[in-house]
Amino acid sequence: FGYVSMGSVHAGGVDYEAVRKAIADTLEDESYDDGSLGPVLVRLAWHASGTYSKKDGTGGSNGAKMRFFPEAFHGANNGLSVARNHLARIKKQFPEISNADLWTLAACVAIEEMGGPEIAWRPGRTDDNDGKLCTPDDRLPDAAQGADHVRAVFGRMGFSDREMVALIGAHCLGRCHENRSGYKGPWTRAPTTFSNMYFTELVGNRWTRKNWDGPLQYEDPTGELMMLPADMALLHDPAFAVVVKEYAADEELFFRDFAAAFAKLLELGCDFDGPSTTTKAVTAAGVV
Ligand code: DDH
Known part of the structure; x- marks a missing residue:
């Protein structure tokens, strides 16, 4: 050191x-x-x-x-x-x-x-x-659970509500793999670009339960994008939803908050x- x-x-x-x-x-x-x-x-x-x-x-x-x-x-x-x-x-x-x-x-x-x-x-x-x-x-967080669980897990690490939402914005990247987690698909159409698109999709797209044999997950009308139950919790919890909307509207703000929370x-x-x-x-x- x-x-x-x-x-x-x-x-x-x-x-x-x-x-x-x-x-x-x-x-x-x-x-x-x-x-x-x-x-x-x-x-x-x-x-x-x-x-x-x-x-x-x-x-x-x-x-x-x-x-x-x-x-x-x-x-x-x-x-x-x-x-x-x-x-x-x-x-x-x-x-x-x-x-x-x-x-x-x-x-x-x-x-x-x-x-x-x-x-x-x-x-x-x-x-x-x-x-x-x-x-x-x-x-580590369980994707099948909701806001209380997210708060308990990230609270144990010492993060605030705002920091939790910022960190989960990393779901702008990558995808779920059925053979790894049981879930399937990407959160955005640009999964190798770091952006605030996770939040714009969460707020702006329409999410319904996916009809399949796998674990409960949500899909957009095209069936190509996905959200986990723990992602949907950020929309349904009023305190989380305020921050989700801020980040959907202001990518610079998301980048700033994410950089600080991820470094921590x-x-x-x-x-x-x-x-x-x-x-x-x-x-x-x-x-x-
Ligand atoms: Fe995540 N995440 N994550 N995640 N995560 C998955 C993939 C990726 C949860 C569940 C899953 C964060 C928070 C949560 C990334 C980064 C971060 C997958 C799919 C599941 C399931 C895995 C697979 O099948 O390959 C849950 C639940 C939470 C939660 O907070 C409640 C956070 C905080 C981060 C971060 O980086 C700060 C990334 C990146 C991926 C894509 C991986 C890949 O291979 O692609």
Whole structure:
């Protein structure tokens, strides 16, 4: 920790600018999903970080604990081996970066490359050597549940209503895979672009129950876009709905709030020295 203030270009022996470039250069993959590994990399960092509990300080991105049993096999983490394996190849090129730093940095680079806001990120996470500090399989949100559950889960991490809505706006990216979560389809028509379209779809489209054998999910009139029950909860809860409408109307505001909340998410449970430094400030100092 404290690498940032050391003023060395390759802080801790890692050339973070080169790591960023390696991540950015390998995001596109025409044979995968919608053509980008970006969304699944964002989900990896979220699931690594979102296990945090402010009550006892357990969980969070430090340790990169999802490499180990049992967390690697938690149902919520189905499919994230795609992201872990991809980053393991980048780690071979930059052995000095910790997996925990690499996973969180990759999400920031992916969001920025997909047109989203710059996310403040700093190095200093370390890797665990085993799964002893893995948290129980009940920390991440259940898509079948509603507003009370969303508040309980994100409240446990220390987030406000506004921060919860901002974070869930990451569903502008990617899609549900039947063989991973049981749900199916993307939330927007541009799933490799970071935007406020999750909110404009939620507010502006018409959502009805999908008639199928799978778990309850909602579809638009074309049947091509989807919302989870936990997404619909943001519309039906009056306090959440106010924020959803703000973000649907103002993408800049969403980007600002998302960048702050996502940076906070990635640092939950990480014991850094001193306050967070924005990527810009770190770049200006010639470190990252
Ligand atoms: Fe999510 N998410 N998420 N999500 N999520 C899924 C996919 C993606 C919930 C459920 C699901 C966040 C919050 C919630 C991303 C980012 C974030 C899938 C589909 C389910 C189910 C997985 C699959 O089948 O592959 C629920 C419930 C919540 C909730 O808060 C109540 C948050 C906070 C984020 C974030 O990044 C900050 C991304 C990205 C994806 C797309 C992944 C992909 O492979 O594509």
